[in-house]
Amino acid sequence: MMAAAYESGAISLEGVMKRFGDFQAVDNVTLDIKLNEFFTLLGPSGCGKTTLLRMIAGFEMPSGGRILLDGKEISDLLPNQRPVNTVFQNYALFPHMSVAGNIGFGLKMLGRPKGEIRAAVAEMLRLVQLEGRGDSAVTQLSGGQQQRVALARALAPRPKVLLLDEPLSALDLKLRKSMQIELKRLQAETGITFVFVTHDQEEALSMSDRIAVMSHGKVRQVGSPADIYHRPADRFVADFIGETNFIEADAVSIAGGVARVRLPSGVEIPATFPAGVTPSGKVTVVIRPEHAQMVAQAGDGALRGIVGDIIYLGTDTHFHVRLDDGSPFIVRRQNATNGPSEFSPGESVGIRISDNVAQIVMNQP
Amino acid sequence: MTDVAKAGETRRRNDIRDRWLLSAPALTLIAIAGTGPLLIVLIYSFLAPGSYGDVKWEFSPNGWFNVFLSRDIFDNTVSLADAHYTIFWRTLRLALATTVLCLLLGFPLAYFIASRPPGSRSIWLFLITIPFWTNMLIRTFAIAEVIRNEGIINSLLMRLGLLVAPVQMLFTDFATLVGMTYVHLPLMVLPLYASLEKLDFRLVEAGYDLYASRFGVLLRIIVPLTRPGIIAGSILVFVPALSSYVIPLVLGGGKNLMIGNLIELQFGQGRNWPLGAALSVTLVLVVMIAVIFYMRNAGEPGGRAHG
Known part of the structure; x- marks a missing residue:
C-alpha cells in the first residue's frame, strides 16, 4: 500500500x-x-x-x-x-x-x-x-x-x-x-x-x-x-472510433425520440439520433459491422448484396459485401465454431441488422 | 596443424600485413610531421649552444638546467630562475582565464545559434567564421588600435567626460587577455554548437516539468549533456592560448612575456637553442598534463550521454 x-x-x-x-x-x-x-x-x-x-x-x-x-x-x-x-x-x-x-x-x-x-x-x-x-x-x-x-x-x-x-x-x-x-x-x-x-x-x-x-x-x-x-456525435467520431458502415438513407418520420429511416433497399428501420438535431431528408446512418448478420436468403435481410473479400482474423471473420446500390458494407462475425465459412465470394446474400443499433449521424460542419 | 587451421593462419597474417600497408601513409605523415620534429627538439635540448645560434654536437644538461635554475655569472651561486617561473605562471594564468572567458561568452552564443531555426543556423555559423578570413596579426593590431591610449575607447570615454586621463589598457596583461579571448572565441563556439545542436530539447522540457529553475536546467541538464563540446572547446582554446606568441608581443608590448615569446627569444637574440628547445619540450609537457588532467576530471560522466 x-x-x-x-x-x-x-x-x-x-x-x-x-x-x-x-x-x-x-x-x-x-x-x-x-x-x-x-x-x-x-x-x-x-x-x-x-x-x-x-x-x-x-x-x-x-x-x-x-x-x-x-x-x-x-x-x-x-x-x-x-x-x-x-x-x-x-x-x-x-x-x-x-x-x-x-x-x-x-x-x-x-x-x-x-x-x-x-x-x-x-x-x-x-x-x-x-x-x-x-x-x-x-x-x-x-x-x-x-x-x-x-x-x-x-x-x-x-x-x-x-x-x-x-x-x-x-x-x-x-x-x-x-x-x-x-x-x-x-x-x-x-x-x-x-x-x-x-x-x-x-x-x-x-x-x-x-x-x-x-x-x-x-x-x-x-x-x-x-x-x-x-452513440457517436458525428460522422467523424463514428468513422474514427472502430469500424463503421455508413449508409445513405431517407428520414421518414420521428416518434418518441426515434426516427424511422428508409434504407436504399426500401426497408425501413428505426434509428436513434444525437440530441439537439431533427433528422429529415437525406441522412447518414451508422451500423457497426458486429451489429449485422449475413443470411443466405437475400430477401430475408434489410440489405442485399454480393460477397466480396472474406478476411479471416482468428477470433472474427470480416465479410466485405457490395450492396445492390454499389456501396461497401462490412459484416463481422465471431468465429464461434471451427471450420470453413458457409459463405463464399460472389455469393448473393442478405444482411440482417440487429434491433436498435442504427444511429443517424450528422456530417461535420 | 590441419589444412583449415593453416589456411586460417595465413589469412590472419595477410590481414595484419594489409593493415600495416594501408596505414603506412598515415604513419609516415605522423613520423615526418609530428614525431620527427619533436624528436629533434628533444635532442637539441640536451646539446650545447653554438656561439652564433645553432647547437654544438656535444651533450650538455645546461639547456634543461637553465629552464628551472639560474647560475649567477659573478659568484656561480645557483638560484631558481625567477623570471621563468613568473612567465610560466603568467602563461598558465592567462591561458586559463582565456579558456574560462571564452566558455562564458561562447556558451550563450552557441546556445543562441543552436536554438535558431535550422535554416538560419548556417548563416550564424558563417558569421562566426568571418574573423578567420583576416590574418591574426592584422586583427591583433586592430585590437591595439581600439584599446590604446588615443584609441576609440579611451577617446570616446574622455569626450563623454567619463574619464579625465586615458586608462592604460594596451601593453598590459588585460590587453593580452582581451586579444586572446577575441581570437580564440570561434574555436570555443564551434564545438559547443556541435554539442548543443545534438541536445534533445525535450530533456530541457522534462527538467522544467520536474520543477527545475532555469539555472537548474542549465547546470544539471544542459551542461552535463554538452560536456564533450565543453571539453573539446576548452582544449582547442587552452592549448593555443598557452603557446600564444603574436598576441602577447603586440598587445603585451613585449614586457609581459609568455612562454612563446621566451622561446622565441632563446632562438633569436638569446642564441641559446638548447634552452629554447628545453622550454619548448616543457611547454609540450605542460599541455599534455593539462589535457590529461582535464579529460580525466571532466570527461567521464559525459561519456555516457552518447550511449
Missing part, C-alpha cells in the same frame, strides 16, 4: 485557443476533467491533442482562454510552478543520470531532504516493479523499463495531475498491452487524475473513464468509451 495518500486535482479548460502563425492548433476547447479520472484526448495526428496537453503542462501558453487547476487559474504559471508532471512520448529520460537520479530529480529540484528523496525513489521503484534497478544507467534499460522509469519519475513528486503524451507508442504490441494494464493499476492505486493523449482508439476505449475525441483543434465529443462507440 502507499506510504502516503496522493492528492488529485481537477482540470478545467475554458475556451482554450492556440494559434501557431496562421494555424489554429487548438480552437476554443472547453472541457472539465474530473478528480481521479482517467481522461483521454483522442484524435488523429495534428488534431491538437498534444498541443492541448502541452498547454496544461505549461510548455505552451494559450493564445486565449483559461486553464484552471482545482478552480485556480494556472495559465500564466511556468511548467516548474505547476503541480502537474508529464510522461513524454519518447520518455525524455536524462541519459547522464541513473534510474534513481531520474526518479529523484523532481523532488531534488523541490529541495526535499535527501532521506525523503531516497525513500520516495525506493517506493516508486516498487510501484513500477523495478526494485533493485536504482543504480542502473537508463541507457541500459529496455523500452518497457524506460517507460516505467519515466512513469516513476513523473509520479515521484506526487503531482495532482499526470499528463501522458502517447507514452505507449514506442512499445511493441505485447508490451503495449501489458503497459496499458499497468497504467490502469497505477492510476487506481494512486488516485491521481491522468490525462492521456493517444491516436490509438483501441487504447483509448480500453483504458479511459472518459474520452474527448478531437479533430482540427476542436473537441467533437466527450463521453465514456461506450457513449463514444455506440
Whole structure:
C-alpha cells in the first residue's frame, strides 16, 4: 500500500485557443476533467491533442482562454510552478543520470531532504516493479523499463495531475498491452487524475473513464468509451472510433425520440439520433459491422448484396459485401465454431441488422 | 596443424600485413610531421649552444638546467630562475582565464545559434567564421588600435567626460587577455554548437516539468549533456592560448612575456637553442598534463550521454 495518500486535482479548460502563425492548433476547447479520472484526448495526428496537453503542462501558453487547476487559474504559471508532471512520448529520460537520479530529480529540484528523496525513489521503484534497478544507467534499460522509469519519475513528486503524451507508442504490441494494464493499476492505486493523449482508439476505449475525441483543434465529443462507440456525435467520431458502415438513407418520420429511416433497399428501420438535431431528408446512418448478420436468403435481410473479400482474423471473420446500390458494407462475425465459412465470394446474400443499433449521424460542419 | 587451421593462419597474417600497408601513409605523415620534429627538439635540448645560434654536437644538461635554475655569472651561486617561473605562471594564468572567458561568452552564443531555426543556423555559423578570413596579426593590431591610449575607447570615454586621463589598457596583461579571448572565441563556439545542436530539447522540457529553475536546467541538464563540446572547446582554446606568441608581443608590448615569446627569444637574440628547445619540450609537457588532467576530471560522466 502507499506510504502516503496522493492528492488529485481537477482540470478545467475554458475556451482554450492556440494559434501557431496562421494555424489554429487548438480552437476554443472547453472541457472539465474530473478528480481521479482517467481522461483521454483522442484524435488523429495534428488534431491538437498534444498541443492541448502541452498547454496544461505549461510548455505552451494559450493564445486565449483559461486553464484552471482545482478552480485556480494556472495559465500564466511556468511548467516548474505547476503541480502537474508529464510522461513524454519518447520518455525524455536524462541519459547522464541513473534510474534513481531520474526518479529523484523532481523532488531534488523541490529541495526535499535527501532521506525523503531516497525513500520516495525506493517506493516508486516498487510501484513500477523495478526494485533493485536504482543504480542502473537508463541507457541500459529496455523500452518497457524506460517507460516505467519515466512513469516513476513523473509520479515521484506526487503531482495532482499526470499528463501522458502517447507514452505507449514506442512499445511493441505485447508490451503495449501489458503497459496499458499497468497504467490502469497505477492510476487506481494512486488516485491521481491522468490525462492521456493517444491516436490509438483501441487504447483509448480500453483504458479511459472518459474520452474527448478531437479533430482540427476542436473537441467533437466527450463521453465514456461506450457513449463514444455506440452513440457517436458525428460522422467523424463514428468513422474514427472502430469500424463503421455508413449508409445513405431517407428520414421518414420521428416518434418518441426515434426516427424511422428508409434504407436504399426500401426497408425501413428505426434509428436513434444525437440530441439537439431533427433528422429529415437525406441522412447518414451508422451500423457497426458486429451489429449485422449475413443470411443466405437475400430477401430475408434489410440489405442485399454480393460477397466480396472474406478476411479471416482468428477470433472474427470480416465479410466485405457490395450492396445492390454499389456501396461497401462490412459484416463481422465471431468465429464461434471451427471450420470453413458457409459463405463464399460472389455469393448473393442478405444482411440482417440487429434491433436498435442504427444511429443517424450528422456530417461535420 | 590441419589444412583449415593453416589456411586460417595465413589469412590472419595477410590481414595484419594489409593493415600495416594501408596505414603506412598515415604513419609516415605522423613520423615526418609530428614525431620527427619533436624528436629533434628533444635532442637539441640536451646539446650545447653554438656561439652564433645553432647547437654544438656535444651533450650538455645546461639547456634543461637553465629552464628551472639560474647560475649567477659573478659568484656561480645557483638560484631558481625567477623570471621563468613568473612567465610560466603568467602563461598558465592567462591561458586559463582565456579558456574560462571564452566558455562564458561562447556558451550563450552557441546556445543562441543552436536554438535558431535550422535554416538560419548556417548563416550564424558563417558569421562566426568571418574573423578567420583576416590574418591574426592584422586583427591583433586592430585590437591595439581600439584599446590604446588615443584609441576609440579611451577617446570616446574622455569626450563623454567619463574619464579625465586615458586608462592604460594596451601593453598590459588585460590587453593580452582581451586579444586572446577575441581570437580564440570561434574555436570555443564551434564545438559547443556541435554539442548543443545534438541536445534533445525535450530533456530541457522534462527538467522544467520536474520543477527545475532555469539555472537548474542549465547546470544539471544542459551542461552535463554538452560536456564533450565543453571539453573539446576548452582544449582547442587552452592549448593555443598557452603557446600564444603574436598576441602577447603586440598587445603585451613585449614586457609581459609568455612562454612563446621566451622561446622565441632563446632562438633569436638569446642564441641559446638548447634552452629554447628545453622550454619548448616543457611547454609540450605542460599541455599534455593539462589535457590529461582535464579529460580525466571532466570527461567521464559525459561519456555516457552518447550511449
